[in-house]
Amino acid sequence: MKVLGIGAHPDDLEILCAGTLARFAKEGSEVYMCHVCDGNKGSMEHTSEEIAEIRDKEAKESAKVIGATPLWAGISDGEVVVDIKSREKIIDVIRQADPDLIITHSPNDYHSDHVNTSKLVFEASYLANLKLWETEYDASTKLPYLYYMDNLAGIKFEPQEYVDITDTMDTKIEMMLKMQSQLGWLEEMHNCKAPDFIKTVAEFRGFQAAVKYAEGFVQHKMYPQGLTKRVLP
Numbered sequence: 001m002k003v004l005g006i007g008a009h010p011d012d013l014e015i016l017c018a019g020t021l022a023r024f025a026k027e028g029s030e031v032y033m034c035h036v037c038d039g040n041k042g043s044m045e046h047t048s049e050e051i052a053e054i055r056d057k058e059a060k061e062s063a064k065v066i067g068a069t070p071l072w073a074g075i076s077d078g079e080v081v082v083d084i085k086s087r088e089k090i091i092d093v094i095r096q097a098d099p100d101l102i103i104t105h106s107p108n109d110y111h112s113d114h115v116n117t118s119k120l121v122f123e124a125s126y127l128a129n130l131k132l133w134e135t136e137y138d139a140s141t142k143l144p145y146l147y148y149m150d151n152l153a154g155i156k157f158e159p160q161e162y163v164d165i166t167d168t169m170d171t172k173i174e175m176m177l178k179m180q181s182q183l184g185w186l187e188e189m190h191n192c193k194a195p196d197f198i199k200t201v202a203e204f205r206g207f208q209a210a211v212k213y214a215e216g217f218v219q220h221k222m223y224p225q226g227l228t229k230r231v232l233p
């Protein structure tokens with residue numbers, strides 16, 4: 001399988017679905033990790049240009065941990081809006097990966113970049129297939145399954161499927177620790193120690209699924225993406 005994770009910012013995939021991406025990679029899937037935004041507002045000490053460069057490196061380091069291909073959609077923080085231009089950028093991300101499965105934000109997460117990413121990915125996942133929508137990349141060759149990952153801290157999210165990440169929990173933390181610039185930022189902005197935060201949510205989802213650590217997902221069920229089988233690990 002080819003699996004594409006699309007998070008709004010560099011660190012969202014690490015927080016919300018890296019344990020599952022690590023499992024896909026471990027089990028032989030080709031994994032792509034896209035951050036829609038460059039992360040250029042996520043700092044109290046650097047300029048926008050500096051922090052964007054730092055976070056680009058961090059995202060690449062994190063992807064490297066599981067041998068994933070990093071992608072960036074070419075948008076800045078806070079500028080993800082649902083319009084034709086952004087839609088086309090997401091179409092191009094999907095076309096580069098030509099995935100069987102996409103994981104992205106749920107439509108009701110806490111940040112407008114997350115909510116709009118979710119909407120854009122839903123729209124683009126179908127449109128990327130249309131040959132007559134011409135961009136610099138060839139049309140993708142299949143309609144991918146679409147899954148929504150957990151919301152931040154699990155708020156307003158009821159998982160329908162769980163992935164046991166007990167064996168990839170350390171990898172998930174390792175990937176998050178590549179986001180060095182964000183560890184202090186999250187603590188300052190949200191009083192949140194990222195590794196503890198990640199562990200607590202995974203433990204809670206794991207408790208629900210009767211395993212040590214888990215991540216929760218909801219499939220966007222739609223015609224004609226075969227609904228008869230489980231595709232998550």
Ligand SMILES: [Zn+2]
Binds near residue numbers: 008009012111114
């Ligand atoms: Zn984010």
